[in-house]
Amino acid sequence: MLQESVVRRVLEEALQTGGDFSELFVEDSEHNSVRMLDGAVENATYSRSRGAGVRVFKGTRSVYATTADTSEEALLRTARAAAAALDGAPEGRVSAFQAIRYAIPAATPLTEMENAGRAAFLRRAHQAAKSTSDEITQIIARVRDECQRVLVCNSEGVWAEDVRPRVHFIVQAVAMNGAEAQTGFSSRGFLGGYERLDTLDVEAEARRAAQSAATMLHAPECPAGYMPVVIDSGNGGVIFHEACGHSLEATSVAKGNSEFCGKLGQRIAASCVTALDDGMLPGEWGSLRVDDEGTPSGRRVLIENGILRSYMIDRLGSRMMNLPVTGNARRESYEYAPTSRMTNTFIAPGTDDEEEMIRTMGDGLFAKSLGGGSVNPLTGEFNFAVDEGYLVRDGKIQTPVRGATLVGKGSEILMQIDRVGTKLALDSSGQCGSISGWVPVDVGQPRIRVKGLTVGGKGGAL
């Protein structure tokens, strides 16, 4: 994307005021998106982004400057704008580059995909959702593909190039009867070309979304209270992602803003809990070959049988924490400085029977599908919407319930897990948002049980 001599001049320019590390990130990306509403293509968009960011460190101070113009003159100007934030004499040097080139192959190059093919795919989803229930009043389906080409170089000699094709599909079904409406979602995404969507049972995904909306339309409000909760496999993993994963990112840990600071080697979860962040899973939505600082991605055990084993650490976090980088540095685009982020994060399979954990739970909630949530990493307080939930009485699933939320603290829920099932499922619905923008991630887990959790709802007391 750029000549070595140009990159060297930019990295040197950025070090003119006393920085001890400089980095150049260049990106050239194309995106296509087609959206179908009520069985007809509503709109289609194409976009191309190109730009660069220059980052400079002096110790643990960081400076970032970006530009949408990637000419040498603009890159040098951007390097000077970054350097201007520091006020020392030149000290740092630029080492010889060790080039590593990565590329994820796309069997069907995205540039050869026609809009007609995208629309035909969406039509399959629409028809499957529509035929699921007469109460489905609206269906929105969208397919999006992108190809991100990146170059990351730094003054320590990293030169990494990567090509990252991704495809993503989402369907939302709405069931409505007069004054009430409920929604159901399903989505999948992959690192790779359209051949990955060919392997997907799009009709099943669409039917699942429609069935969820129709079921919830007739569900009573969820009762509130403190109760045992069984959280199903797949997107139930969002709770680990939000309530624990974010608190294990250097972004929180390095500055002491996490409830898991200083706990390496200590018990932070029940002994049935092992959790990983694995950016190397082939073709998964959250996977990476190399991160946005040029560090190869990896498979990392975060929690092993309840003991905290690792954080997720980017270069700046590494400087603050005196721990090595973990290949988790990510950014949405050149407009953001990278920071520590998750990739594919999940609770590993355990040994418990999926049916037994409901049968023996007494009265409580079975959360089959979770919506979004949020967490305050400092206190670990979290809040999740339950998109599809079922009330359990005396160990038997009794009725669907709507409007439930799960509220608690990351450190408490981890200790409260008393069952971990055997069947791991990943879920790629998500984009995770943080200070370096939105990045694709997978969440996942087998079915688990939490002994006690605060459930919010407006259906009175349990």
Added chain:
Amino acid sequence: MMTWEEFRRQAFDAALQNGCDAAESYFVAGDSFSVQILDGDVDKYDVSRTCGFGLRVQVGGKNGYAYTEVADDPAALVRHAMDNAAVTENNDEHPMQGACEYVTVTRPENRALALSEREKIELALDMERRARALDPRVKRMGYDLVASGTSRVEIHNTKGLCAVREEEDSYSFLEPIMEQDGEMRDGGAFRVRSEMLDVDSLVKEAVEETAAQFGAKPVPAGTYDIVLRYDAAADLLSAFSSMFSADMAQKGLSLLAGREGETVAASCVDIIDDPLYSYSPRAFDDEGTPSVTKTVVEKGVLKTLLHNLKTAKKAGVESTSNASRSASSPVSVAPSNFYIPAGERDLKTLLTTMGNGLLITTLEGTHAGVNPVSGDFSLSARGFVVEDGKIGRPVERITVAGSFIPLLSAVQEVGCDLKFGIPGDGSIGSPSLFITGVAVSGQA
């Protein structure tokens, strides 16, 4: 590479020569600056320059979009846009605005604009120093941020539209982290524009917000009367603002569809959408339609939904100047300055009127725990117990659940403390609201 003006001219020519009926460009260029302070030094410093060119073409009544940040090949961008128009099956007419006259809007006074980068850094350093000096329980800064930016939007089309606006803005944000007996708390406050220069007031609010949370715990589940403080109320209004979009209504995604003229809120509730309002004024929307002020809800009755040119045509009404887009996305609908106007009495009086209940100061996760299609919400909340009108112990780890329209109908009184959030995508404002009969759950 060519200038963006030349790129636009060539793109319009290529579009018309290749059979497009019309073409429109939406160009954005911006600069931004932000600095974050930690432990008496610059921790993060960001400067950015962005620009992007969005093209919309119309072919046989269908719209197609394409966007680029690289001014290299206008003909290729037109091909992408025409491809995207060809696959579109929506036949709703989407008029393009022609040449218009615009009023001149006056941006709010901003004495912070005169600050140099060095002075902005000094301001941020001063915020940290004063926060530490104010209360020894302040351990460090979660955020200590000063940010500013300018943006220029240019909309042109082949029907003669030429609409250009430049905006600048700046704000500061402070989130101290405080510790007492091993308990850590964070809480924030922000200031915009000239207010940024009053550092003491910002620091006092941020530290008081944080310190007030020490010892917070849940309350028993039940039905409570609440006062939703202005900032929590504005967050909730913002999360449900898409219910007022005619675009969502026409797509069957809003329960307010077809309910103009009906009562949707208590009679003490008005909702205004005013693009010209002094908080963040603009002369035209993202289709170039001149700004119109309208009452969306008047004494609890829904008067109008928010329209762009397409939804207005379909509904047989005029655009309410609520077209919204980014350079890379299709035209949609969004509020401008969207707010519940102030009532007469202050927060303290609302609490006295309520007597016993909860003061809710924070709603967390409004991006996730809210469903604008169903109108349902269930949100993690923080606040205080209120007894005999007096603020008592702090409360956390509770959820407040309900449905937006019934909640608006349960508003008993609107406070006089109207406040807007940090200016950004739409400026949403609300006074504090006294609401009865809200479902709250907490730990047993």
